[in-house]
Amino acid sequence: MSTVWTQARRAARMNPSIIREILKVTEKPGILSMAGGLPSADTFPVDEIKAACDRVLSQNPKEALQYASSEGFAPLREWVAARVAQLGIQARPDQVLITSGSQQGLDLVGKVMCDAGAPVAVETPTYLGALQAFNPYEPIYASLASDEGGVRPEAIAALPHDAPGTRFAYLLPNYQNPTGRVMSAQRREAVVAAAQAARLPIVEDNPYGDLWFDQPPPASLSSLWPEGSLYLGSFSKVLTPGFRLGYMIAPDELYPKLLQAKQAADLHTPGFNQRVVHEVIRNGFLDQHVPKIRARYKANRDAMAAAMQTHLRPAASGRAPRAACSSGYACLRASMRWRCCRWRWRPASLSCRVRPSTPSILIRARCACPS
Numbered sequence: 001m002s003t004v005w006t007q008a009r010r011a012a013r014m015n016p017s018i019i020r021e022i023l024k025v026t027e028k029p030g031i032l033s034m035a036g037g038l039p040s041a042d043t044f045p046v047d048e049i050k051a052a053c054d055r056v057l058s059q060n061p062k063e064a065l066q067y068a069s070s071e072g073f074a075p076l077r078e079w080v081a082a083r084v085a086q087l088g089i090q091a092r093p094d095q096v097l098i099t100s101g102s103q104q105g106l107d108l109v110g111k112v113m114c115d116a117g118a119p120v121a122v123e124t125p126t127y128l129g130a131l132q133a134f135n136p137y138e139p140i141y142a143s144l145a146s147d148e149g150g151v152r153p154e155a156i157a158a159l160p161h162d163a164p165g166t167r168f169a170y171l172l173p174n175y176q177n178p179t180g181r182v183m184s185a186q187r188r189e190a191v192v193a194a195a196q197a198a199r200l201p202i203v204e205d206n207p208y209g210d211l212w213f214d215q216p217p218p219a220s221l222s223s224l225w226p227e228g229s230l231y232l233g234s235f236s237k238v239l240t241p242g243f244r245l246g247y248m249i250a251p252d253e254l255y256p257k258l259l260q261a262k263q264a265a266d267l268h269t270p271g272f273n274q275r276v277v278h279e280v281i282r283n284g285f286l287d288q289h290v291p292k293i294r295a296r297y298k299a300n301r302d303a304m305a306a307a308m309q310t311h312l313r314p315a316a317s318g319r320a321p322r323a324a325c326s327s328g329y330a331c332l333r334a335s336m337r338w339r340c341c342r343w344r345w346r347p348a349s350l351s352c353r354v355r356p357s358t359p360s361i362l363i364r365a366r367c368a369c370p371s
């Protein structure tokens with residue numbers, strides 16, 4: 001029977017999230033997927049969250065459960081402005097828009113900035129979830145040539161010629177998803193200088209920046225060019241993704257449109273969630289919590305790297321990841337590339353089992369080359 005529903009053209013551009021599909025596999029017992037950016041559930045501060053829920057519900061129950069402002073809970077916006085100042089980003093609280101995860105920030109950027117047929121510049125490869133967010137708005141993609149150090153400045157310089165009218169460059173300077181690479185300070189300066197010369201705004205996505213192992217990443221791109229950058233942050237990797245809480249720092253000229261786009265999408269991010277998170281973090285909790293996450297992920301990374309050295313086929317070689325951007329056990333997503341046999345750089349496909357209560361990891365590793 002023929003359908004009575006006619007779908008919009010943009011619906012044809014929506015695809016099931018590959019990431020969600022991958023995450024389904026992680027529900028199987030014994031599987032620890034390195035494919036999605038899943039934080040280790042063992043790091044979730046359950047007791048602190050429980051106590052914060054109690055305080056919010058006993059102190060401000062009516063406000064917490066009522067509709068709330070679209071911009072976000074004012075004390076949380078102030079907290080975010082102070083926090084990003086530590087990254088060198090000078091933002092007023094009224095530039096902070098609290099979003100339902102940074103994923104919603106990507107969708108709002110797409111809604112406000114993309115037009116059918118207008119180019120958007122992305123790293124190669126880039127975060128699939130961003131493409132999923134932008135796709136319905138029908139951009140075309142200008143792939144930016146990238147190397148181990150991130151996007152190449154000359155690729156940005158060439159955009160006015162190669163892809164005139166590019167709306168923005170979507171960049172992940174810290175522990176890039178999916179490669180894990182980090183841009184050096186020098187590269188950041190060159191990239192920003194090229195973007196400024198090309199008059200190309202930057203959308204900087206930084207969910208993993210706090211999860212460094214050896215040294216913090218260099219200054220954010222947004223700090224180098226505040227008026228030409230839009231910054232996306234998230235509580236998912238440092239606290240819990242369950243609250244779906246993220247934020248954007250938007251330039252004044254974009255903020256009102258992003259706000260209207262958010263109002264149309266969900267009116268506001270749940271006020272209860274915002275209050276609970278603010279209650280947990282307002283007295284410096286993350287300053288103690290995040291170093292613990294880093295230490296844990298680093299130990300897991302070391303165990304994983306050692307096990308891979310031992311158990312992967314002898315022809316394999318690689319380098320240890322520099323940050324935990326994926327599961328709690330190690331960031332292996334392509335930041336660790338393995339040379340397998342006669343094949344060129346191919347990611348190893350891994351599944352592993354963790355012994356309860358220890359960071360030791362049993363790995364069944366399979367190199368990706370058919371042999």
Ligand SMILES: Cc1ncc(COP(=O)(O)O)c(C=O)c1O
Binds near residue numbers: 101103127172246
């Ligand atoms: C690069 C990148 N951006 C954004 C997101 C979305 O994060 P959030 O949970 O804040 O929506 C993710 C999630 O893994 C990510 O890896």
